[in-house]
Amino acid sequence: xxxxxxxxxxxxxxxxxxxxWRVVCHIVRFPGAPDxxxxxxxxxxxxxxxxxxxxxxxxxxxxxxxxxxGQETVFGDDPAAMARHWVDLGAEYLHLVDLDGAREGKxxxxxxxxxxxxxxxxxxxxxxxxxxxESIGMxxxxxxxxxxxxxxxxxxxxxxxxxxxxxxxxxxxxxxxRDGRVATDGWLSTSDVAAVDLAGRFAGEPLAALVYTDxxxxxxxxxxxxxxxxxxxxxxEWPVVASGGVSTEEDIVRLxxxxxxxxxxxxxxYEKTLTLPxxxxxxxxx
Numbered sequence: 001x002x003x004x005x006x007x008x009x010x011x012x013x014x015x016x017x018x019x020x021w022r023v024v025c026h027i028v029r030f031p032g033a034p035d036x037x038x039x040x041x042x043x044x045x046x047x048x049x050x051x052x053x054x055x056x057x058x059x060x061x062x063x064x065x066x067x068x069x070g071q072e073t074v075f076g077d078d079p080a081a082m083a084r085h086w087v088d089l090g091a092e093y094l095h096l097v098d099l100d101g102a103r104e105g106k107x108x109x110x111x112x113x114x115x116x117x118x119x120x121x122x123x124x125x126x127x128x129x130x131x132x133x134e135s136i137g138m139x140x141x142x143x144x145x146x147x148x149x150x151x152x153x154x155x156x157x158x159x160x161x162x163x164x165x166x167x168x169x170x171x172x173x174x175x176x177x178r179d180g181r182v183a184t185d186g187w188l189s190t191s192d193v194a195a196v197d198l199a200g201r202f203a204g205e206p207l208a209a210l211v212y213t214d215x216x217x218x219x220x221x222x223x224x225x226x227x228x229x230x231x232x233x234x235x236x237e238w239p240v241v242a243s244g245g246v247s248t249e250e251d252i253v254r255l256x257x258x259x260x261x262x263x264x265x266x267x268x269x270y271e272k273t274l275t276l277p278x279x280x281x282x283x284x285x286x
Contacts, residue, residue, distance in 0.1 A: 048255055048283040049262030051095040051125075051241065052086040052269055052276060054079055054116065056109040058100065063267045069103070075270045080115035086269075087120045089276040094124045095211075095243075095264045096144075101129025102185065105151075107139065117143040127174050127211070136163060140170060146208045150174035151184040154191060157201050168206035173238075175199060176213040177228065183215060195228075196235045209239045209261060217245030224251055230258045247274055249282035256283070 055062050061076040076082045083094055096116060100108035106129050107113070117124055126139060127148030139147055146169075153160040153173055164171050176183045177195040184191060199210060212232045214225040224245040233240040239261030246252065247268035255263050263283075268274040 047285050048252055048260060049093060049241065050091070050252070050276070050279050050283045051093045051262055051264045052091050053095045053097065053243075053264050053266035054082055054086075055097045055099055055266065056112050056128075059109060059112050061270075062099065063270060064099070069099070073267075073270075079109075079112040080119040083116040083120045083124075086276060087122055090280050091276060092122055093262075094120065094122060096124055096126040098126060098128030102127075102151075103129075105129055105131055105185075107135055110142075113139070113144070114142055125172060127172070133163065133166075136167065136171075140167065146170050146172050148172040148174040148211055150176060150182075153202070154182055154184055154193060154198060161202065161205055164202070164205040164207055169208050172208050172241075173199065173202060173210045174213070175210060175232070176215055178215045180228065196232060199232065199236050203237070207238050209241055210236055211241045211243055211264065213243040213264075214245065223247065224255060224263070226254055226258065229255065229260055233258055233260055249274065249278055252279055252282040256285070 053063075055064070056079055057072065059077075059079070060074050061079050061082045062072050062074050064073075065071040086094060094116070096113060098107055098109045098113070108129060113126060123145035124143075125146045125148055126144050127150065130136060130139065130147050130149050131152045136147060149160060149163070149171055150173070160171075160173075175195050175198055178190050180194055182191045182193045182195055182198050183189065195212070210232065212229060214228055217223065217225050222245055224242050229240065229242045241262040241264060242255055242260050243264040246255070246263045246265045252263060265274065265276075265279060269276055269279070
């Protein structure tokens with residue numbers, strides 16, 4: 001085979017160890033799909049990516065329990081300072097959530113989002129209220145690396161497919177599930193669609209990843225739903241990032257064994273039951 005690009009000349013890889021050859025085979029099997037093992041080789045030594053979460057409501061950093069807006073804890077009034085704090089402790093990625101946007105159906109914390117992106121030099125992703133093409137363009141132009149879209153992927157799958165193809169590798173399918181069923185609108189509504197079935201509707205699309213949130217475990221610090229996360233990772237070709245319940249180093253080790261591509265950690269970091277350096281060490285198998 002001839003041509004340009006990293007994987008255009010497979011003979012150049014023959015001398016590499018078998019593990020490297022498996023990465024090449026994976027890419028050939030799923031053309032155009034991101035491969036987390038290749039990304040780990042290029043970016044860091046992590047077995048699992050660790051994404052500290054910054055949830056935004058009214059311009060402040062907050063956490064909810066099981067997505068309940070009535071069970072809010074405020075952890076800071078300066079989201080940009082919080083972002084710098086996590087990066088100073090070693091974070092290589094940040095997961096941002098616009099909680100107001102999720103309820104209102106449009107981005108609602110733009111000043112805070114822009115301040116975060118301008119204050120750190122690590123990839124940031126944002127979810128919550130992204131439901132039109134204009135918002136996608138605006139947020140990507142603001143410097144976000146990727147955007148998490150859930151509600152409109154369920155309601156208008158054809159639109160979501162078009163957006164995936166227009167912005168390859170920049171969109172993440174966000175699936176929030178309550179008892180295995182997809183929840184939308186900031187978790188205020190629950191559909192009849194099974195989480196794995198929704199993911200299957202977008203097979204072959206050039207998504208960056210899939211973020212899977214188990215609502216029952218979110219903010220409860222009781223461990224992630226390993227079975228549900230494993231089932232989702234087995235069902236799709238994209239990297240799957242687990243969200244909900246990650247609160248110990250052992251949780252991260254177990255997710256790595258699935259294997260999951262990454263995990264989002266929120267309340268455990270803010271309440272200091274798990275430190276970010278310890279989480280990163282567990283993610284790297286140290």
